[in-house]
Amino acid sequence: MGPCKRFFAVFGLLLGLPTQAAEPVPVTLGTVQVQVAKVHAVADFDLPASTTTVDTDGNGRGALISEALGGVPGLLARERQNFAQDTQLSIRGFGARSTFGVRGVRLLVDGVPATMPDGQGQLSHFNLLGAERIEVLRGPFSALYGNSSGGVLQLWSADGQRGDPWRLRSSYGSNNSISTGVQLKGQAAAMHYNVAANHFRTDGWRDHSAARRESLTARLGFDLAPGQRLDLLINAFDAPHAQDPLGLSREQVRANPHQATAVAGQYNTRKSVRQAQAGAVYTLDRERQTWRLMGYAGQRAVEQFLAIPPGPQNSPLHSGGVIDLDSDYGGIDARWAWHGALAGKPLELVMGANADRQRQDRTGYENFVGDTLGIKGRLRRDQRDRVENIDQFVQAWWQFSPRWSALVGARHSQVRFRSDDRYITPGNPDDSGRRDYSATTPVAGLVFRANDDLRLYASAGRGFETPTFNELGYRADGGAGLALDLSPALSRNYELGGKWRAQNGARLELALFRADTDDELAVARNSGGRSSFRNIGATRRQGVELGWWQPLPNDQHLQLAWTWLQATVREGYLTCTGLPAPCTVPLNPVAPGTRLPGVPRQQLSARWQWQPGAWQWAAEMVAASDIGVSDLGDTRAPGYGLLNLEVAREWNTARGPLRLFARVDNLLDQRYIGSVIVNDGNQRYYEPGPDRAYSAGLQWAW
Template identity: 25%
Template sequence: MEKKILALLCLLYAGNLFSQVNQFKILNTSTAEPVEGASISNATGLIGISNEKGIFSITSENLPGNYKISALGFETLDIELKKSAGLAKIYLSPRLEGLSEVVVRSTMIPKPLIKVPAAISLITATDFKRTDATNVLETFNNVPGVYVNQGALNTNKITIRGIGARSQYSTNRIQAYFDGIPLTTAEGELTLDDFDQESLERIEVIKGPTSSIYGAGLGGAINLYSTQPGKTQARLGLKTQFGSFNTQKQVYQASNTTVNSSLFAVFTNLTSDGYRENGNYDRKSALLNGTLKTSEDGSLSYLANFTRLKAFIPSSLNEDDFLNNPKTAAFSWAQSKGYESYDRGMLGGSYTHALVDELSNTTSIFINFRNAYEPRPFNILKEERVSAGVRTKFKLDARVFKIPSEISLGAEYYNEWYEIGTFQNLYEDFPGTGSVLGNRLSNNEQRRDYANFFGQISLEFNEKWNLEAGFNLNTTNYSLKDLYARDQVNQTGDYGFAPVFSPRIGTSYEIGEGKNVYVSISHGFSTPSVAETLTPQGQINTNLAPETGINYEAGFKGNWLENKWYTEISVFSIQIKNLLVAQRIGPDQYVGINAGKTNHNGIEFLTNYRFLMGSKLQVKPYINGALNFFKFDRFINDNVDFSGNELPGVPKYTVNFGVDVQSDSGFEFFSNYRSVGKIPLNDENSNYTDGYNLLNFKTGYSFKIIDDILLNVYAGINNALDEHYAASVVTNAVGFGGAAPRYYYPGNPRNYYGGLQLNYVF
């Protein structure tokens, strides 16, 4: 009897082994989110469909085998599936023509783009391919409502819907994150030109006040997402590029993906002599990111980035030099050989854990540092900055009043220490040697911290109608310690802003299959920097208030002609009060005042179409743009009334038209025509730039040298029409000592580039 029972157990065990179930999980390559409803089939037909967690099962008797996996909005994947001891991951790549189906990650509750009741633009891998890859900010100019002033590779300023246009040399009023790690300083300053597009999967731009999600972001928010290796494989890559002005770029990449982990590393070195005098540029950067599945319900992601920069500064020109000698640098900057240099790094990690089936948590910790040295004609600046913080977010799937809902609640805390000192620049005493460090002029230490408490709920009333509501409560405080005792001014003091409550509500309704309309109202704010709060006597201006605004918006997002044609249009009105104005009282001294109100009214549009020329060639024309009606509502500054004038620093319109051609054979061609309207240069509207038009081309060809080695060869032309234009402007420039005001940064003339990229998969 014992032998019979033992034999029966052996048969049952063998049968269990034979029919062992293997589980696979399908993930979105861009977002790492599960793909629900994907079809898995083989030669015999449909095998299964992935569940809400992206998981499907296949018995061992059907493995190994060749399978086809397809899902709406994704590229179809042909893959050989093998037996696996654990939960094997499979990645699907979103289709470009399925843009509306891409799940947006920037909102607290991820949702397909077409259903989000907000103006969100995506910068994808195709957008990166259209440019020469020397400055990632070039891709932002293809986003309706966004305008980038590009004075040089290291002198850039982003405006969203005209907000931030009054900043003199840098980007502010915009929040930015890299894989959830804050990039904007506690004072609101932002630098994005450190990052290479080779390290990015995509970028999401939320336009208009986003304070209900990210705190002090009156202009909007920019979220950068690092490259995810995707398929289970190892890869090495090498890229080299050469261009006009002795511009050179080298990129080295490596990645490895297994069932439970992924790792991606990239190193870039970009150098250029620049078009203008005193324009040399040298940047080295390294990035490492990865994921690790720690348990069935938990995963860890990590990110490290380091940048070393030395970039000389030609600065802005007056009108005569701009028209007749655009290659020259500003005289004092050329004589002092002014430049900026810094080491900058960030390190962060996030842990996501499913607490129960309906509740999950993601917690991130991060630290940033920057050590900078910048010789300018008027002084030499030394800066040190260290910041750290934590952000946690809970996501709950529930039913509210029997309505399917998603709820997100969380908090963020950010602390920053900043030390700044200025010194005499003795370059005039040592002709021909450039900047020379002199005696100390100032030494200040600043500490700023803020806390955000946020929440959002998404209600799905039915398949067509959803509603979102959210809020953010912000507290901001800072202290200033004057460490320089030799002058008669003591700037030491503490200051805090009253808590700011920022609500948002929006709703989207499907009026037809693949066609949604939306409306939203959102509140936003931006706090003054420490420099703006100082009076000319060096005291803290405790009467200065945050800049606040309300955004009213309505829009349409829709697919047509079997999803081959996609369109967006949005109409918005942003009313800003307590406008922060930086009044210039010296070559490098500004004071802030609350000077009035502005109206930011505009229309943004986007459309793209996909032609199929046979089965192997796609032609994709697109057009997008913005019409801007940005004016001072009430603005009196220094007893002069500018009410009704146009807001300086923003073009009246921007339009992009382009055609992308891509084939299965590996051939690619990209063309882009950009038209930019006139830009007011000052509050008086007494000076304007001329409008300009740029035409860019790029072509490339990819082919396999052998089975595992892929080579891409490419070349391009920027500004093919050789247009003379102002690529950036300084608003309200002032000429000191009888000199003409220097408003203009000339753009590069016609220039060329080319390169090759080698990838080895093993």
């Protein structure tokens, strides 16, 4: 019996088991913030968009964001068992190609961008311990957030109030994994505070995958006067020397999925990240108007040791096997919101502009000195990169009849790339260059109110995605300089959907979607440990999302999320992916109809919960179909189905409630591929998922 068949067999058996939510449960809150501005607020039930809000306050396990996002339709978040690389995150297939960081999906924390102006983002500093909720937006209206917005993920910290408890949370699990955090939340005079600090470390499930992470977040809110509010946002993150086990070939996975690739040990592949940022948000509410001004600034340093052998680095154009990045970034956002009426019908209007900038010192070094590997050697790259955007946007919601409402908007974005090369030698000419991109992305949607508990909607819009600086870094022809010939990917997005709710809290949401993209970016060349990119033509992502939330008798709850996604190439092209390697001239054909890599055709998440008194029980199952690993579409990682169980018990003490909890992941001890490295030049595509794992911990609130 295959893993997916086992999954559905176990699912049938579990229909008789009592369960509970010790994990965050996706719920849809009553209102959303339209384009982040806190206007009169429109219920998400009345918006022509797919939105899901995950309530994390008091429930998050405190370390990994992927643990909170398993029940969101259309979203794929995969931990790689490799803390030197970020969580793999994609929404409706956007972002699935990324081999490092997050691209194609817009990320924000308390309204502050975690995605840089070039579209490259990071999840590593998202701290769940201090979070209240995570909002996920899918579909055409994501384009209102700017460049590389195939979807939007926002984390919001809780706003401290009088009487809020403080929390201490600690857990221990398999592979000597420890997570300990403390949250101080409340109100002192006019100041609302929420400060959360977390320590995490692990020896890693795979060899050479040990890691340590420290994070601190703080949200301090000040009531300056009636209708006036100032929020100060602080974030710090440190992850030194996270070991990178690299991917495995299919044969290596069969032999020993715990192993690291041999060169990982030879070169001591690892990555260090340190980030600190601060922001301020001023909000002024006056009758029907809301003014909001946000500013932020930060620094991020990354040092990564790769497993590139000395041979390819003999080329005078090679940038070495050590990447050293020091970045300064910041930006401002100003917006005005008004709620009133047009022709006697309710109207919400938001207008604004924002500007963001990142300045990056990018240096490269050889990863050897003499015969000693895995240490920093001679300088091979030295450039100053700058990317900035200036955007303007407007959107309006109008309920023009008792049964009909419309949401329309547009955003104009201008993204500018500049690079100043300071490493110039006789064999390596001046690679300085610049490139500007701009686009206007309109969106529109209609909602029909069939009755009090049923909404039908349709929406459409355009989006665009520029290359990131990493994709601009190497030319497809192997020559010196940046790939300034790359064009942005342009998409046309459509969605039809329905939302239903019942008086007992049951909800059902269904969405059909399509995104047609021109000038999709894909790998053109793999050589010397580097990948270059090209525009390949047209692709299509289309599918169905279903979310169902059903309360059951005796404090039970059922939640299902299912996604069917067909992501394919519409125009054939040639690629260097596959053999021979290294490849300098694209020769391998990719036929029309080939599936895009990194995208499973189907995903299913099911969770049944039960809370009898002080006890809490939960069972959840996740399943995914097979997934392509390269543009050629001829090799896939197999699908899988996993079962996880939880139990918790809470006691009321004189000092506050004490909660003990335990969890078993992958109860059936399945062997599976947890994530893939798309288009890996060494064809080590596979990152195995862990076998049966245990964790236990406590939380004390006082």
